[in-house]
Amino acid sequence: MTARTNASGLGPAALEAVNLSKRYGSNQALLDCTLTIPAGRVAALVGPNGSGKTTFLHLVVGLLEPTSGEIAVFGDTVGRDAQALTSVAFLAQDKPLYRNFRVREMLRFGRDLNPRWNGELARQRLDELEIPLDRKVGRLSGGQQTQVALTLALAKQPSLLVLDEPLADLDPLARHDVTRHLMAAVAETGLTVLLSSHVVPDLADTCDWLVVLNRGRLQVSGDIDELLASHHLLVGPADGADAVAAEQQVVTRHTVGRQASLLVRGSAPAAGPDWTTRPVELEELVLTYLRDPAATALQPAMCQN
Ligand SMILES: Nc1ncnc2c1ncn2[C@@H]1O[C@H](COP(=O)(O)OP(=O)(O)OP(=O)(O)O)[C@@H](O)[C@H]1O
Secondary structure (H helix, E strand, C coil): CCCCECCCCCCECCEEEEEEEEEECCEEEEEEEEEEECCCCEEEEECCCCCCHHHHHHHHCCCCCCCEEEEEECCEECCCCHHHHCCEEEECCCCCCCCCCEHHHHHHHHHHHCCCCCHHHHHHHHHHCCCCCCCEHHHCCHHHHHHHHHHHHHHCCCCEEEEECCCCCCCHHHHHHHHHHHHHHHHHHCCEEEEECCCHHHHCCCCCEEEEEECCEEEEEEEHHHHHHCEEEEEEEHHHHHHHHHHCEEEEEEEECCEEEEEEECCCCCCCCCCEEEECCHHHHHHHHHHCCCCCCCCCCCCCC
16 A cells, blocks of 8 residues: 655554455445544544444454455555554453453563563553552452553553543543543653544543544544534524525534524635524534434545445
């Protein structure tokens, strides 16, 4: 695969998928996904249950082979170039911890399996988190277990960290702690993160890139600030909606009673005195796209729908 450079032009993108598809028997889990995630980003992968998120992540980390298409990590094609996965760490949905092992034993295990292992970093991180090394993993809280699993992943010193729903099953405080520590690690190391999550409100402060999958198709892939700046919600009388829609690039349109809401693309469009225009929040943007699987924020060349 010819690697696209990232925005700075200094190196290959962290992740590049081209026409990536995966079928399980007759079940098309992922179809023709083409996207690029620049290096140094914290990318959120969101989508409803069964939309193909885990399938996509497993393709990224080489646990699955694509039915067609390719995926490259820092320019190396997964499944073809041996070095493609040497700089990738993966935290699976069911955190890969042994409940009967003590935390110290998990660290030893990590050290023995990983040539780039940084034991000092792991111990320091667990010390800051006040997680005792002699405690059995099964005796830790859910949030602490996530922190241990995240510490093991970070100690591998990856360039790309892939996390499948790291925030699932955590209470709001634990979610906040996990994302805060993840952000600190990103700031310190500049690594690229790709994480799937259903907890969209938490992602606004954490992530700067958004990927939306819906029914196995890519709907959105882009810089979150740019996506928010280029979408607006127009609210006004339903009987004037056709005329407004004819002038705008409408993503989705909903009518409740006499009121119409149009999600449009473009910078602060003027729709007339009866209409209000307002920016959208990340969660609203995501939910609007998810409600309408045919809508897409992709450029025509990237859109395979
Ligand atoms: N091993 C498998 N065999 C057959 N079908 C599968 C397999 N794994 C996943 N699927 C199907 O592929 C589709 C995508 O599943 P996937 O787990 O990737 O979705 P997801 O977005 O991660 O879902 P969730 O949010 O519920 O974790 C679903 O229809 C699922 O039933």
